[in-house]
Amino acid sequence: MTFSPEDLESARKIFSGPIAFLKSAPALEFLPEPTVNEVAFAGRSNVGKSSLLNALTNRSSLARTSNTPGRTQELNFFDVGTPTAFRLVDMPGYGFAEAPKDVVKKWRFLINDYLRGRQVLKRTLVLVDSRHGLKDVDREVMDMLDKAAVSYRLVLTKSDKIKASALAEVAAVTEAEVRKRAAAHPDLILTSSEKGMGIPELRAAVIEAVG
Numbered sequence: 001m002t003f004s005p006e007d008l009e010s011a012r013k014i015f016s017g018p019i020a021f022l023k024s025a026p027a028l029e030f031l032p033e034p035t036v037n038e039v040a041f042a043g044r045s046n047v048g049k050s051s052l053l054n055a056l057t058n059r060s061s062l063a064r065t066s067n068t069p070g071r072t073q074e075l076n077f078f079d080v081g082t083p084t085a086f087r088l089v090d091m092p093g094y095g096f097a098e099a100p101k102d103v104v105k106k107w108r109f110l111i112n113d114y115l116r117g118r119q120v121l122k123r124t125l126v127l128v129d130s131r132h133g134l135k136d137v138d139r140e141v142m143d144m145l146d147k148a149a150v151s152y153r154l155v156l157t158k159s160d161k162i163k164a165s166a167l168a169e170v171a172a173v174t175e176a177e178v179r180k181r182a183a184a185h186p187d188l189i190l191t192s193s194e195k196g197m198g199i200p201e202l203r204a205a206v207i208e209a210v211g
């Protein structure tokens with residue numbers, strides 16, 4: 001993580017300005033017009049995508065969060081800035097085994113089609129729970145992103161839930177794996193939506209991606 005104090009401060013300013021929910025897209029035909037750049041939040045169900053979006057924007061309930069996996073069921077678009085400078089996209093989780101099969105399938109197609117086909121998508125944040133590390137379902141998504149040459153960056157979530165030593169270990173293992181991948185940013189960002197850890201850096205990383 002190598003952001004200057006100026007980068008961090010200008011990112012903080014942008015995220016403390018106007019941010020508003022634009023729309024939910026339950027299917028590709030409902031996507032907003034691709035008029036501005038986008039950054040998407042992807043990851044397994046319950047990994048903390050919606051919570052991280054709220055922490056990033058410093059708003060407690062912009063995106064809906066829940067203890068129960070499967071809370072976010074559509075692609076949710078949020079406009080940053082007036083006029084809109086770029087958009088954040090909160091996505092349904094993948095790898096949610098308990099949901100009905102047809103629902104899982106529908107989400108998978110929606111997520112994959114959006115990620116592969118969206119020209120204005122500048123970077124996908126792939127969120128991974130610090131306690132669990134990378135799972136095969138994450139690797140499948142990274143394979144897909146590598147193949148489609150969609151730039152992505154790994155973000156460890158819920159870092160407050162494990163000890164610093166365990167966090168350092170999972171970060172090292174994850175980073176080593178990520179560095180072998182074609183479309184991945186080589187550096188991870190370690191975050192906690194609960195404690196605010198890594199949030200200023202993640203804001204700067206978003207600005208870097210859309211800038």
Ligand SMILES: Nc1nc2c(ncn2[C@@H]2O[C@H](COP(=O)(O)OP(=O)(O)OP(=O)(O)O)[C@@H](O)[C@H]2O)c(=O)[nH]1
Nearest residue numbers: 045046047048049050051065066070071072093193
């Ligand atoms: N301790 C801790 N809990 C967190 C953190 N981030 C999220 N959570 C909790 O994890 C649960 C899931 O968070 P969400 O943000 O709804 O997760 P999601 O990835 O959007 O989930 P889906 O929309 O269902 O795919 C909630 O109970 C959050 O309060 C964190 O940084 N620390």
Ligand SMILES: [Mg+2]
Nearest residue numbers: 049050071072
């Ligand atoms: Mg969610």
